[in-house]
Amino acid sequence: MTGREVNLEPLTLSAVLPFSLSSVLRSHGWIQLAPCDTDETHSFLGRVERLGSGRVVEMLAREVDGSVLVEAAGALSESERVELGCKVGWMLGLDQDLTSFYALARQEPKLAQMEGKAQGRILRSPTLFEDTVKTILTTNTAWSGTIRMVGNLVSGFGSPLPRDPSRHAFPTPGQLARTDEETLRAHAGLGYRAPYVLQLAQEVAELTLDLESLKAADIPTAELRKRLLAIKGVGDYAAANLLMILGRYDYIPVDSWALKMVSHEWYDGEPVGRGEVEQAFERWGEWQGLAFWCWDWSHKSPG
DNA sequence: GGTAGACCTGGACGC
DNA sequence: GCGTCCAGGTCTACC
Numbered sequence: 001m002t003g004r005e006v007n008l009e010p011l012t013l014s015a016v017l018p019f020s021l022s023s024v025l026r027s028h029g030w031i032q033l034a035p036c037d038t039d040e041t042h043s044f045l046g047r048v049e050r051l052g053s054g055r056v057v058e059m060l061a062r063e064v065d066g067s068v069l070v071e072a073a074g075a076l077s078e079s080e081r082v083e084l085g086c087k088v089g090w091m092l093g094l095d096q097d098l099t100s101f102y103a104l105a106r107q108e109p110k111l112a113q114m115e116g117k118a119q120g121r122i123l124r125s126p127t128l129f130e131d132t133v134k135t136i137l138t139t140n141t142a143w144s145g146t147i148r149m150v151g152n153l154v155s156g157f158g159s160p161l162p163r164d165p166s167r168h169a170f171p172t173p174g175q176l177a178r179t180d181e182e183t184l185r186a187h188a189g190l191g192y193r194a195p196y197v198l199q200l201a202q203e204v205a206e207l208t209l210d211l212e213s214l215k216a217a218d219i220p221t222a223e224l225r226k227r228l229l230a231i232k233g234v235g236d237y238a239a240a241n242l243l244m245i246l247g248r249y250d251y252i253p254v255d256s257w258a259l260k261m262v263s264h265e266w267y268d269g270e271p272v273g274r275g276e277v278e279q280a281f282e283r284w285g286e287w288q289g290l291a292f293w294c295w296d297w298s299h300k301s302p303g
Numbered sequence: 304g305g306t307a308g309a310c311c312t313g314g315a316c317g318c
Numbered sequence: 319g320c321g322t323c324c325a326g327g328t329c330t331a332c333c
């Protein structure tokens with residue numbers, strides 16, 4: 001990221017401690033997906049963001065003395081500043097309090113490092129819509145495929161940054177809803193996932209699906225999971241992944257990587273199934289997804 | 304409720 | 319360079 005013109009009116013956000021920006025950015029691969037941006041040391045979160053007004057801005061968040069400083073290129077109105085602050089606060093989980101989990105994690109050598117490193121927050125997108133699309137695009141493909149598909153969506157359908165039209169924001173539901181299945185399938189390279197993404201975008205754009213309300217829905221995790229599973233293209237793995245993003249850790253996103261890790265951790269590399277993964281973390285109850293996610297695995301997977 | 308096959312793409316591999 | 323095989327979750331049809 002070069003030639004960044006970030007200035008004017010920085011916004012300071014406080015976080016529930018302990019907090020580490022680099023720990024959040026390293027929490028999973030989302031930071032590698034467009035339109036997010038960082039450096040090798042994960043010292044900042046950069047992003048091209050489309051605000052509610054339709055204005056597209058370049059934002060940058062840094063950690064300064066345990067707080068988060070948010071800057072945008074160009075002056076923002078007060079409402080735009082509030083919106084940007086809310087988005088960054090949600091993305092970084094600044095109000096998440098993991099105190100009770102850390103108390104349990106201290107007793108487990110494989111998790112004891114978490115509190116000291118301020119681990120446990122999982123990087124989110126500003127909207128659950130974006131996270132759902134990205135999660136669908138992680139299924140049944142290699143990570144390189146996910147990067148490619150998300151990149152195609154952003155560059156092909158997202159609003160361009162005025163001062164650098166080669167960079168784009170993540171497309172809104174309306175922008176994706178206006179395209180068609182064949183374009184998503186062939187040109188964006190989504191393959192069979194195209195109808196899933198298109199249907200999701202159309203339902204959100206037409207307000208028949210209120211995804212964002214699930215962020216604060218005061219309902220049991222099992223009910224929340226049911227609603228996520230009702231989305232075409234979202235199965236057990238994707239639902240568990242989205243629940244983790246929503247701060248619900250009752251389910252484990254069991255994918256092929258999870259099976260491999262558990263196999264090497266407890267079964268001498270012998271093949272295991274979903275049951276063995278769930279059994280391994282059952283004792284963590286409402287925190288099992290987070291314990292799984294942050295586990296210090298003995299088997300180090302390449303990449 | 305469980306299972307098999309199809310879906311789509313990129314990468315690895317053999318020729 | 320080309321063809322084949324495989325990995326990766328979810329959906330649908332079927333039992």
